[in-house]
Amino acid sequence: MRRAGVVALNTFREAVRDRVLYNLVFFALLMIAASVAVGQISIGIEQTVIVSLGLSAISVIGLLISIFLGVALVSKEMDKRTLYTLLAKPVRRSEFLLGKFAGLVLTLAVNTAAMAMGLLLAMLYVKHSLERSDTVVLVAVYFILLKLALIVALALLFSCFTTPLLAILFTVGLYSAGLYVQELRNLPIEVMSPPMSAFTKWLSYLLPNFENFNVMAMAAHGRVVPGALILQNTLYAVVYCTIVLTAAAAVFSRRNLK
Amino acid sequence: MKSEKSIAWLLLLVVPLGFAGIWRLQHGIDAQRASISEERDEVLLRSPKLVKAMSLEYAPLLADIYWTRVVQYYGNKHLRGQANLDLLWPLLDITTALDPNLVIAYRFGAMFLSPAAPGGAGRPDLAVQLIQRGIQANPEYWRLYEDLGFVYYFDLKDYQKASAAFLEGSKKPNALVWMKIMAAKVAAEGESFETSLFLWKDIYDTSADPSVKKNALMHLQLLTVKEDCKQLDALADEYAKRHGKRPSRMSDLVQAGLVRGIPRDPLGFPYVFGEGGKAELNLDSPLLEKQLMFDRFKNVVP
Numbered sequence: 001m002r003r004a005g006v007v008a009l010n011t012f013r014e015a016v017r018d019r020v021l022y023n024l025v026f027f028a029l030l031m032i033a034a035s036v037a038v039g040q041i042s043i044g045i046e047q048t049v050i051v052s053l054g055l056s057a058i059s060v061i062g063l064l065i066s067i068f069l070g071v072a073l074v075s076k077e078m079d080k081r082t083l084y085t086l087l088a089k090p091v092r093r094s095e096f097l098l099g100k101f102a103g104l105v106l107t108l109a110v111n112t113a114a115m116a117m118g119l120l121l122a123m124l125y126v127k128h129s130l131e132r133s134d135t136v137v138l139v140a141v142y143f144i145l146l147k148l149a150l151i152v153a154l155a156l157l158f159s160c161f162t163t164p165l166l167a168i169l170f171t172v173g174l175y176s177a178g179l180y181v182q183e184l185r186n187l188p189i190e191v192m193s194p195p196m197s198a199f200t201k202w203l204s205y206l207l208p209n210f211e212n213f214n215v216m217a218m219a220a221h222g223r224v225v226p227g228a229l230i231l232q233n234t235l236y237a238v239v240y241c242t243i244v245l246t247a248a249a250a251v252f253s254r255r256n257l258k
Numbered sequence: 259m260k261s262e263k264s265i266a267w268l269l270l271l272v273v274p275l276g277f278a279g280i281w282r283l284q285h286g287i288d289a290q291r292a293s294i295s296e297e298r299d300e301v302l303l304r305s306p307k308l309v310k311a312m313s314l315e316y317a318p319l320l321a322d323i324y325w326t327r328v329v330q331y332y333g334n335k336h337l338r339g340q341a342n343l344d345l346l347w348p349l350l351d352i353t354t355a356l357d358p359n360l361v362i363a364y365r366f367g368a369m370f371l372s373p374a375a376p377g378g379a380g381r382p383d384l385a386v387q388l389i390q391r392g393i394q395a396n397p398e399y400w401r402l403y404e405d406l407g408f409v410y411y412f413d414l415k416d417y418q419k420a421s422a423a424f425l426e427g428s429k430k431p432n433a434l435v436w437m438k439i440m441a442a443k444v445a446a447e448g449e450s451f452e453t454s455l456f457l458w459k460d461i462y463d464t465s466a467d468p469s470v471k472k473n474a475l476m477h478l479q480l481l482t483v484k485e486d487c488k489q490l491d492a493l494a495d496e497y498a499k500r501h502g503k504r505p506s507r508m509s510d511l512v513q514a515g516l517v518r519g520i521p522r523d524p525l526g527f528p529y530v531f532g533e534g535g536k537a538e539l540n541l542d543s544p545l546l547e548k549q550l551m552f553d554r555f556k557n558v559v560p
Contacts, residue, residue, distance in 0.1 A: 228290055
């Protein structure tokens with residue numbers, strides 16, 4: 001575990017050196033512009049617009065980082081031949097993967113936390129004060145982070161057995177499908193044949209349900225997210241990441257690196 | 259090699275256990291989401307023109323997707339017995355703007371929009387608007403006139419406009435002869451059991467969709483029940499004239515020779531006389547639940 005921690009810390013350092021956190025400047029500019037503009041162009045929905053825009057930006061920026069860096073975690077090490085040096089040391093392949101995953105999640109956590117701070121500052125500017133109900137925004141940010149961790153795990157899995165381009169396509173595809181899992185489950189049973197209905201139901205549980213983590217509308221309207229949902233979503237992300245990372249470790253341990 | 263094997267074993271253990279856990283967690287999350295009863299925004303963009311502009315050359319494909327969303331939205335609300343169908347019109351508006359020739363969207367859309375809850379959104383005015391838009395885009399399609407007449411007849415009770423719609427439709431190519439007969443009959447008689455029965459029977463016979471057929475069958479059965487009860491009440495009045503008191507059981511009518519056997523509803527359950535001496539459905543009849551549901555939503559079945 002200590003060895004995975006070292007890999008994680010180095011992955012984080014590498015991301016910082018690669019200027020990944022520069023996106024924070026973009027986010028800050030967006031928030032400043034939105035805070036100033038929203039008062040001019042809307043009436044009564046300033047907070048809704050700021051929260052929706054801020055959370056969407058956190059989600060999109062996080063998605064881009066998690067997909068592109070997640071896929072590059074393994075392939076970049078292979079391209080630069082640094083993987084061989086690393087694996088020559090007493091580091092198991094599974095530990096390497098776990099470290100890479102943890103490193104990127106740490107990067108995303110720092111990035112997301114900084115953006116959340118920016119969002120709260122923008123809200124403070126617009127509302128002139130923060131209320132207790134505004135903590136729901138932090139819950140929404142936490143859910144985004146859980147979602148991003150799951151995406152990193154998926155990107156890592158795909159990058160273990162295919163090319164970076166295909167891994168990106170697979171991850172984006174699975175993410176898009178995962179957004180419509182609820183729709184799949186809500187398809188009216190009456191309009192489908194029983195086998196099709198059973199198939200869609202099973203599929204809806206196998207696919208990662210990214211809609212679980214979407215509480216943006218609730219956050220925008222200051223509605224409370226139940227504690228049980230926070231716990232369940234956390235467990236969901238942990239269990240799903242465990243499955244995907246175990247599969248990734250199984251694939252990567254068998255991969256011929258010559 | 260040893261590490262590889264242990265990971266493979268771990269995978270065999272983690273995948274089934276993990277997905278069993280996911281299954282259970284997802285049920286919990288669904289329950290939580292349902293308890294906070296968030297209204298999911300089904301229509302992000304409400305401007306049909308904007309959606310059409312954004313759809314580039316894929317408008318017909320997008321129309322199909324929107325139409326699927328209409329069916330899902332209506333189906334989900336219907337299954338949960340929810341009467342609020344506020345987003346139905348915006349969805350239909352966008353669907354038909356994207357593909358004005360998607361005739362099914364006008365026909366079924368009007369069927370979803372027009373009847374009062376629980377059968378629909380209770381907006382016959384919007385149903386008329388939708389069908390008229392359909393007629394404008396598909397002027398030769400006579401079935402749309404039938405649907406227009408249907409809405410005027412059943413939901414708006416405007417028999418002159420219903421008759422005019424049937425008459426206009428009868429002039430279109432391939433229109434069936436009964437359209438002209440219906441136009442004359444509705445103009446002369448207004449609402450009648452025979453006309454209502456004929457219209458619902460036509461829906462039942464011509465629709466290929468099982469849920470539409472089921473709905474039409476239910477209306478046919480309730481219509482028959484209403485007519486049966488009306489006739490049984492008339493017979494009960496006749497019985498009262500002869501015997502000086504109203505019948506308390508259906509067998510009284512049989513013994514008086516007014517009916518041959520115990521009258522039964524379309525599902526085979528015998529009718530009974532209620533506390534007010536009026537004929538009504540047996541408590542065991544599944545149709546009673548349907549009838550009560552419609553009465554609850556104040557939708558008088560014609």
